[in-house]
Amino acid sequence: MNAAVEEENGSTLSRVTCGWKKPHLPLESVLRYWRDVHSPAISRRAGLYEYRHGQFDALRDDVFAPTKAIDYHCPRPEQLMWLSDVRYFDDKGLAAFGESPNAAVRAHLLADIDILVDKSTTYRAVGRNAWTYKDETKNPAPAGRPAAPTYSIFFRQRAATPGTAGGGEAAFRECVRSLAARWSAMAGVQRLRLSVFDVPDMEAERKAGYPIKTHPLEQQYQALIDLGLEEGVDTGTLISATEADSLCMHVAAIHAYPVASLFTFVRGGRPTLIGLRGYPAYRAIQEFNATGQTQPALLEWMYGPVAGRPSTGS
Numbered sequence: 001m002n003a004a005v006e007e008e009n010g011s012t013l014s015r016v017t018c019g020w021k022k023p024h025l026p027l028e029s030v031l032r033y034w035r036d037v038h039s040p041a042i043s044r045r046a047g048l049y050e051y052r053h054g055q056f057d058a059l060r061d062d063v064f065a066p067t068k069a070i071d072y073h074c075p076r077p078e079q080l081m082w083l084s085d086v087r088y089f090d091d092k093g094l095a096a097f098g099e100s101p102n103a104a105v106r107a108h109l110l111a112d113i114d115i116l117v118d119k120s121t122t123y124r125a126v127g128r129n130a131w132t133y134k135d136e137t138k139n140p141a142p143a144g145r146p147a148a149p150t151y152s153i154f155f156r157q158r159a160a161t162p163g164t165a166g167g168g169e170a171a172f173r174e175c176v177r178s179l180a181a182r183w184s185a186m187a188g189v190q191r192l193r194l195s196v197f198d199v200p201d202m203e204a205e206r207k208a209g210y211p212i213k214t215h216p217l218e219q220q221y222q223a224l225i226d227l228g229l230e231e232g233v234d235t236g237t238l239i240s241a242t243e244a245d246s247l248c249m250h251v252a253a254i255h256a257y258p259v260a261s262l263f264t265f266v267r268g269g270r271p272t273l274i275g276l277r278g279y280p281a282y283r284a285i286q287e288f289n290a291t292g293q294t295q296p297a298l299l300e301w302m303y304g305p306v307a308g309r310p311s312t313g314s
Helices: 004-008 027-042 089-098 102-118 169-184 203-206 241-247 272-277 279-288 296-309
Strands: 013-021 048-056 082-088 118-127 130-135 150-157 187-194 225-230 252-265
Touching: 004 102, 027 048, 027 102, 027 252, 027 272, 027 279, 048 089, 082 089, 102 118, 102 150, 118 187, 130 169, 150 169, 169 187, 169 225, 169 252, 252 272, 272 279, 272 296
Parallel strands: none
Antiparallel strands: 013 082, 013 118, 048 082, 048 252, 130 187, 150 225, 150 252, 187 225
């Protein structure tokens, strides 16, 4: 395990939120607002360990070798458009996040959900259920379009009532863990992170002040794999026909979304440059190699103590 993976796995819980926009809003405008307005504001909240936001291209149902056993297709109106992975070092971090900032300001931040979001579900993953197996990208805090093919791959459990007690859930979880372990050992796989979701807790979301816009049960997912590949990897080899026959006992659907852009707003408890200054400023600074604009003294002068927040954990 390299240092970047070890740091990422310092988080003991995460909340993965994904959804789609209101139908009348231009997607490009929504994604730009999420990147340049909403996310830099969220990155200043207390308690965060890591905060990544991904924007998706249209789902691809041809990533894996064809099979009738598993559903790779999703109707266009039901396809996800983005994902926010908000991670906390521990329960204290989550509690601090929930109290930050004060209630009046939180209400202004959460108003963005009512403005932009049609449907959105937040999934919680705890301990080893949120785990990075591998990262050889040499880019622990990506910002912008991935340099190599990157996918967010969502899994839907075969059981009719996901999340209930019994062998169905346990077998499904073991199935996706085995798949994640096998993929992470394959040549050409640069990054793999698995999130195995708890059943969404709507009451907890309501108490936190979030507008409830959750997907119907049949549209919810039970696991996610973040997958980064080297150029030229044949994704059709990731799931063989024989393996599909085995997977389909526990997995009803696998939906693969190409990641168009990926932004890291908080890393190790500290806001990144895009978390403080926004992505357009980040791009301009990179273009001119304006290192003075990245110095801690200047950033603390501009943004206050949040710019000098110490790293979380060890």
